[in-house]
Amino acid sequence: MTDAAEQSAHPESHHGYISEKAAYINRMKRIEGQARGITRMIEEEQYCIDILTQISAVTRALQGVATGLLSDHLGHCVLDAAKLGDEAAQEKLKEANEAIARLVRS
Amino acid sequence: MTDAAEQSAHPESHHGYISEKAAYINRMKRIEGQARGITRMIEEEQYCIDILTQISAVTRALQGVATGLLSDHLGHCVLDAAKLGDEAAQEKLKEANEAIARLVRS
Amino acid sequence: MTDAAEQSAHPESHHGYISEKAAYINRMKRIEGQARGITRMIEEEQYCIDILTQISAVTRALQGVATGLLSDHLGHCVLDAAKLGDEAAQEKLKEANEAIARLVRS
Amino acid sequence: MTDAAEQSAHPESHHGYISEKAAYINRMKRIEGQARGITRMIEEEQYCIDILTQISAVTRALQGVATGLLSDHLGHCVLDAAKLGDEAAQEKLKEANEAIARLVRS
Numbered sequence: 095m096t097d098a099a100e101q102s103a104h105p106e107s108h109h110g111y112i113s114e115k116a117a118y119i120n121r122m123k124r125i126e127g128q129a130r131g132i133t134r135m136i137e138e139e140q141y142c143i144d145i146l147t148q149i150s151a152v153t154r155a156l157q158g159v160a161t162g163l164l165s166d167h168l169g170h171c172v173l174d175a176a177k178l179g180d181e182a183a184q185e186k187l188k189e190a191n192e193a194i195a196r197l198v199r200s
Numbered sequence: 201m202t203d204a205a206e207q208s209a210h211p212e213s214h215h216g217y218i219s220e221k222a223a224y225i226n227r228m229k230r231i232e233g234q235a236r237g238i239t240r241m242i243e244e245e246q247y248c249i250d251i252l253t254q255i256s257a258v259t260r261a262l263q264g265v266a267t268g269l270l271s272d273h274l275g276h277c278v279l280d281a282a283k284l285g286d287e288a289a290q291e292k293l294k295e296a297n298e299a300i301a302r303l304v305r306s
Numbered sequence: 307m308t309d310a311a312e313q314s315a316h317p318e319s320h321h322g323y324i325s326e327k328a329a330y331i332n333r334m335k336r337i338e339g340q341a342r343g344i345t346r347m348i349e350e351e352q353y354c355i356d357i358l359t360q361i362s363a364v365t366r367a368l369q370g371v372a373t374g375l376l377s378d379h380l381g382h383c384v385l386d387a388a389k390l391g392d393e394a395a396q397e398k399l400k401e402a403n404e405a406i407a408r409l410v411r412s
Numbered sequence: 413m414t415d416a417a418e419q420s421a422h423p424e425s426h427h428g429y430i431s432e433k434a435a436y437i438n439r440m441k442r443i444e445g446q447a448r449g450i451t452r453m454i455e456e457e458q459y460c461i462d463i464l465t466q467i468s469a470v471t472r473a474l475q476g477v478a479t480g481l482l483s484d485h486l487g488h489c490v491l492d493a494a495k496l497g498d499e500a501a502q503e504k505l506k507e508a509n510e511a512i513a514r515l516v517r518s
Binding site for chain 3: 430433436437440441443444447448450451454455457460461463464465467468470471472474475477478481482484485489507508511514515518
């Protein structure tokens with residue numbers, strides 16, 4: 095999705111805001127694998143404490159992806175909006191702050 | 201995995217401690233699907249805030265599985281150990297408490 | 307608070323379930339001091355990031371107190387209930403599991 | 413601390429970045445009171461589950477203060493830095509992102 099036609103067709107799109115996109119996809123593939131591993135552990139009724147350890151690990155991995163993406167978002171979308179004016183920036187920030195509050199609570 | 205042969209072959213196994221095993225597997229299958237959805241959102245560079253919302257949702261779903269499994273564990277393994285004596289129970293509890301601390305922190 | 311009169315006056319009391327009570331009170335006194343420190347930092351409009359660092363520290367300290375108390379609770383009240391029978395134990399566990407879920411979410 | 417002399421003496425100070433400072437101080441005073449209440453509950457050996465409920469409540473209240481202050485910080489310090497140039501903004505954001513990661517983990 096990097097060709098110019100695509101870009102111009104979606105003037106509001108956020109193509110390119112994710113730094114090191116391939117790295118995030120790798121992290122998510124690993125998380126998918128861990129999730130499948132947990133399902134299998136439950137199917138095999140492995141020891142509960144070991145399953146909980148895996149769930150804590152996946153949760154932290156997901157939080158790492160979330161804080162990384164958020165960092166990219168603040169550094170691109172929000173700073174770009176700041177250049178357009180305070181109102182645009184405040185709107186973007188409101189949305190980001192709500193996402194942060196959800197992450198902190200979850 | 202409830203037949204007697206299986207049980208006796210694994211005297212230390214924890215078969216049967218998970219109440220409603222099928223329900224947990226369904227919840228994990230849904231979580232796996234959500235994780236794949238997040239990977240796809242990153243591949244398609246969908247809007248960051250929407251991805252974060254999905255990550256918060258998966259995190260909460262995983263926490264729900266974890267607290268559910270922990271509840272089953274305390275109600276089966278730990279209470280069973282309590283019947284064997286205080287020492288056995290304290291050992292199981294130590295392990296459970298460490299898992300709880302990891303979940304609270306993650 | 308260990309004399310028999312006190313005990314019999316409060317048949318439902320939980321006197322004595324907290325191991326190292328003085329240590330918990332010290333930890334809480336320190337947390338109180340940290341909370342007052344945060345209030346003062348806000349009054350003096352100290353740098354936001356430094357205030358957030360303090361809030362993270364207090365949050366973790368509170369979580370440490372919570373998981374410690376919970377551990378004492380499971381090791382005393384819940385195991386004691388286990389000796390009274392499965393029903394009593396399950397009731398105590400239900401309550402403990404709800405508290406754990408609240409801690410994991412918060 | 414709003415007089416001009418004070419301001420000029422601290423060219424790096426962040427006076428004024430906190431919107432509704434009095435409201436934050438009130439929230440912190442309430443949190444201080446809740447912390448003292450928890451200490452007293454431990455001194456009186458009140459029921460463990462009730463203490464845990466209070467700790468969950470204080471934790472959430474602290475998280476609310478943290479996400480509120482962070483929101484003010486992003487809306488003032490970070491957007492102000494954005495006007496000074498990308499480098500200044502990126503530096504502020506790096507610091508904010510680290511604080512967010514600590515809050516999400518704690």
